[in-house]
Amino acid sequence: MSRPDPRLAALWVASLALVLFCGALGRDRLDAFVAATPLPVLAVPVGAEVLARDGSLLRAFQVGDGRWRLDPGAVDPLFVDLLLMWEDARFRAHGGVDARAVLRAGVQAVRGGHVVSGASTLTMQVARLLEDGTTGTWAGKGRQVRLALALERRLGKDAILNLYLRRAPYGGNIEGVRAASLTWFGKDPRRLTPAEAALLVALPQAPEARRPDRFPAAARAARDRVLRRAAATGVLTAQAATAAMGEPLPTLRRPFPALAPLLAARLHRSLPGALRIETTIDAALQRRAEALAAQAVDRRGGALSAAIVVADIHSGAIRASVGTAAWTDTGRAGFVDMTLVLRSPGSTLKPFVYGLAFDDGLAHPETLIEDRPTVFGTWQPQNFDNMFRGTLSIRRALILSLNIPVVRVAAALGPARIVQALARAGVPLVVPQGAPGLAVVLGGAGVTLQDLAQAYAALARGGQGVKLSALPGQGASTGVAMFGPVAAWQVGHILSQLPPPPGARGGRIAYKTGTSYGNRDALAVGFDGAHVAAVWLGRPDGTPVPGAFGGDLAAPVLFDIFAALPDVPLAPPPPGTLTVANAALPAALRRFVPAGEVSAPAAAPLDPLRVIYPPDGAEIAAPDLQVPVKLRGGVPPYTILVNGAPGARGAEVLLPGPGFAQVTVVDAAGASASVQINLRP
Template structure:
């Protein structure tokens, strides 16, 4: 009785105010609250699908709702159940209000509500109460004002964004994503009815907290929908047999590193559109997690995929688990500076091709060599002798690429990296020959840009995370040199058990096994993979060819069913054997390198070079390493031949300076100059 009396009193006060102030003037003078509430920042993929959303300031999920993308069944059920004369009244349904007041007076309790959808929107906009006279009067006045300034569809749109759905869920999209894991574009009758029922008592009807109450309320909505012809009775019956969700789903959190970066770079924006593909992103995030399983609790992985024809990034996986603290998952390893290992070698060879220093079939030496105090070694410590440049790159030999870098000059390598869009960081600020072997700081983004440029026939590839104009690309290499590099890299066999697809790819392992890399491309896409520890700690046994290369091939397999062919050779490409090359291109010789003896070459153990020795009746000579038999010479004259022993006694040749030499069975020699007194 009391609540009915309150309702009647509100009507009287409302009528009195209208008479006193003039109805129209009273409504027109209504101050409207803000109609555009704060909504969640959203990051979308290339098709407009949600990648990541953020809660608003008060911790609620409130996502913008586009009426055009809401299943028509939902507003039809909503109007039928809540306000069947919504499209005919001007904000207040006087008939419903009178009926509710009469029922309350007769029954001593509220039997039915008199609030229209517009009045509910008014209450939601101001977070007002429903049971107080002042609050009800304000809702009625605000509802009339809203109807005069907004269309019916605009009023419904406000309801879609502000209706409460239990807990911190506010708005239709937040509800469909949390309860059904989908957008509201396609809803079943059971889903639409539940969404109509929850806002009327969100705390009591939350399906994840009170499934029975939610089911009863949903079924009442279904019965009303069937009675008013919104759905067929058969559809209502089938919907009543459908279960309801009993758990909330987590909101999408794909590409978390990129989402955080976009929000921090443009904090005023509430919508960020990206070039990513959500399905591919989800698949590669799973691949990254699987790739490090069993490798080590602190090992992470990063994967970057781009369309090299446009530069658009299709997937950006910054770690093996954003919330995995053991792996420092919060660090975006696509942008972390690391040593690139051998992944810069293709660029060195491409520059050498452009400078006329070499051709893929040029012969080059893989022997010990020293550049001043720098004597590079191959990763396995072995030497292959004379090989073609093609083979040297495919085997990732260190000595040939250092010789080419010496001939080019390290600054030229750095300039090419910058033309590719990379930002190389030089330890100590002065580049040396070691830059060709990874003595430089680069990111996975940098390397994907570089290899994308190779795939684009030597033209710079922009890296685009959001749709937009692209800058004019710079030339990194000639089309011919880029094709030659791609032809060599595509001849590298896939890793064991990988799909037999043809990619132009290269692996790399940084010093101390801190980084395992694999970067590759086909005719359309480029993918980069990094595996290691974000803190830079070595990962024993981590090789790019064993860890990262299989992930690269799996990533291509998840991107598309088969690789796209690489481009044909340009018209100016010399497709010749070594013998058919012009004479200057048949063999490459280092500019400043001095070939050193191989590790197993003979060495004079005694006497040492520069020694002064008392001349006696004989001079003891000792040789270490080398292959017997040995020939000994004094001042160029053989003095002992075919000696199989490693120690011989030489008759003293007199006093003064003597040049001693020993030659082994393979023609390798060692020398020492001594003074006999």
């Protein structure tokens, strides 16, 4: 038989003596002794949490010393039952020190020379955790006893238990049952299996030596000891305990949730001191949007990033906010929230120009407008493909996203009017150089993706402005109309007729794409009867991305977003909407004629404009690079273009060199005809 350790025995005898001495002091003197106990800081700091609309965790933040420590919240009652069974069965009965347990442990230690059973109560453990104290000295144990008695007097059982649930060590920088449950099981501790609860009970006794990712055998043995005692004491049935012992242990330390990480960080900074930040984010939709953003950039590689905003058009509540495709990737500037960065909107502002014109009575979707070479001051805009379509309806011009017709309408409205209308609806445009010019309607201004989504939300709401926000109750109508409901519906109806990306269903949403100058930004924005969504792809540093177009890159992501949302039809036309063909329109609306221009008389139909020579597809030998052009029909004078640029010398065109060339003729009425030829030297 081994000899008793005199130091260990002395420690337990001293503890027992202290308890007996305190009892001998008498009730009054004991009360005074406990009341005079200096207490440590009882407020245990916990990290701030940003929550989804359903209360699930989007992102948590560490406390000041870098530890993961969270408010425990709701904890599975089984965990509490197992904890008290294992650590302090008489927790609800004693006053901080369990005299029975001290007497029993002291006698056993003296007789056996080693610790047979512990006497430290849960309250004493909390006292040690609050002071980061030791228990290996008489002074440490004495201080722990006195503090435990004081805690019981001043806090009560539930508060003491809550302190343990916050401060219990689980290895490394993990403290508290909630942080531990998220780390090892990836979920909150409100619902735990018996095996999970038993592991969380066993870990604090030796948090480093029992880590299941490093020492699985020790972790399993400790967990199973808890389960066996639970079966012996009736906390669990023998069958439940046996089944729990068969469950596998977690093998990896899980990362803490990080949904909407940039939004969460922004809210955390803007609300200092707030420990619980509720949002309107839909966790499932946010997860889907982040996956779509990552997939979109992975297909392209490089330093491409993406951003997405999804919101409820009625309440203004943001349901998903993706600021980057990879928030930990510094190569993609993942730390930059691209939903709030000023970027060119490309062609996405064109619908608002037409909406203002419809509202002012200047035009109708079926109004005819000219798409032909036009100079505005010193600026001669070109269409994206350097082609001209002649006379066509505004509906068709918007569907094709033609530049010249929208600039003609913008010139009639005035760029300042357009900028002011957007600003009134809560969508400020940042113009780089002083007063806005006509180029703003083609993307010559800065706007954030969230504000762009806000503009389209107003369009979906019949022209009524709305403020988007991720904070509950902060999104709301601005009370300011961008334009009337009829104009808003007319624009939305046109946008619903845009062809969808390959494989997507058309007609479900109204949407518009945009590509900024130099292919720096690819955009798609759209809405249905309940939601608005905006998608951006590009490089955060503004470097051009060759081949990046809104229709190719951003539109498929936009349609995938709406595929994850309930199908809510677009609104029907409001009362008073004029839905007729061009011939049935009032005479003033049949053709768009800005002030100062004279409309061509409604004469008999002219012969259609045709290029008689060279014939389409001809292969021509012309060493001097000059080819004669012969025309028939149309309204003179004519404008002849080669590959979209002026190239006429009288009745001949000068070609830039051998090879294929596109020759286009536009007459005074805006009609056009084109042929393609192959020039041999």
